[in-house]
Amino acid sequence: MEKDAVDLLRRLGADTIEHPGGTLLAHLRRVADLLGDWGARPALRLAGLCHACYGTDGFGAALLPVTRRDELASVIGADAERLVYFYGSCDRKASYPGLTDADGIFRDRFTGAEFRPGAQQRRDFAELTVANEIDVLRNSEELREKFGSELLALFSRLRPLLSDAALRECEFGGQPTG
Numbered sequence: 001m002e003k004d005a006v007d008l009l010r011r012l013g014a015d016t017i018e019h020p021g022g023t024l025l026a027h028l029r030r031v032a033d034l035l036g037d038w039g040a041r042p043a044l045r046l047a048g049l050c051h052a053c054y055g056t057d058g059f060g061a062a063l064l065p066v067t068r069r070d071e072l073a074s075v076i077g078a079d080a081e082r083l084v085y086f087y088g089s090c091d092r093k094a095s096y097p098g099l100t101d102a103d104g105i106f107r108d109r110f111t112g113a114e115f116r117p118g119a120q121q122r123r124d125f126a127e128l129t130v131a132n133e134i135d136v137l138r139n140s141e142e143l144r145e146k147f148g149s150e151l152l153a154l155f156s157r158l159r160p161l162l163s164d165a166a167l168r169e170c171e172f173g174g175q176p177t178g
Contacts (some may be wrong), residue, residue, distance in 0.1 A: 001042075002032070004075050007051050012053070012063035021139030024052060024061070034131045044124050046076040047083035048131055054088035057109055062088075066110055086121060087128055099126065100160050106177035126161035129154070134169060 006029070010016070014025035021027055034047035040048070053072055055062035064072060066085065090096075090171075091107035094114075098104020099122055106117045117125070132168035134149050137144045155162075155170045 001046060001076055002049065005046060008052075008072070008075050009050065010064065014052075014063055016171055017061055019059075020136050022142060024165065027135055027139070030050060030135045031128075031131045034135060034169075035127065036161055038127070038131070038169070040127065040163075043077060043079040044083060044127065046080035047087065047124070048074055048128055050084050051081070051087050051128055051132060053084055054110075056088050057092040069163060079165040081122055083128070086117070087125060090125070094155075100157060123161045123163075127163060127166055130158060130166050130170065 006025070014028060017024040019027045021030065028049050028051065031051065032045050034158070035045045035048040046081050050072060051100060052059055052061070053063045054066050054069075066088075067082060069085060072084060076084070089108040089110050091109040094105070094107035098106070103116060104122075105114050107114050117119050133154070137148060137151060152170075159167065
């Protein structure tokens, strides 16, 4: 599945879009690898590889419109695609404050719908968020200086949702590792 996902990402131009540390494709591969290092299950690792397919609230370039979700699902599986959509659909301003709360509201930036994600969804989202942001911070001194303390605060808030491996990757009380 991973090879097919990389082939799709190439066809969609991920290897031509600039991103801290090289191209978007290089970033996506590093995020998937980091999740793998943390022992993430295959669906989360594949979601990490494809997490920017629909764009994100922080990275507007979309490789696929959400109307083509079935195309991505046919390559990475329905579970991984649902994680990609969940990650890409996050309205960060509305959703980040309540992520660690079982009653926290998540707002879908594509539809405006609000709901309470389940515990596994919140854990997966937190793990993917930290892997993504750690890679960005490791590959851009400018973004590390601009957003490092803000992201450290986010990592600290997400702490109850993170795996031990993800926690080890973060330095609490200092700057994120990298």
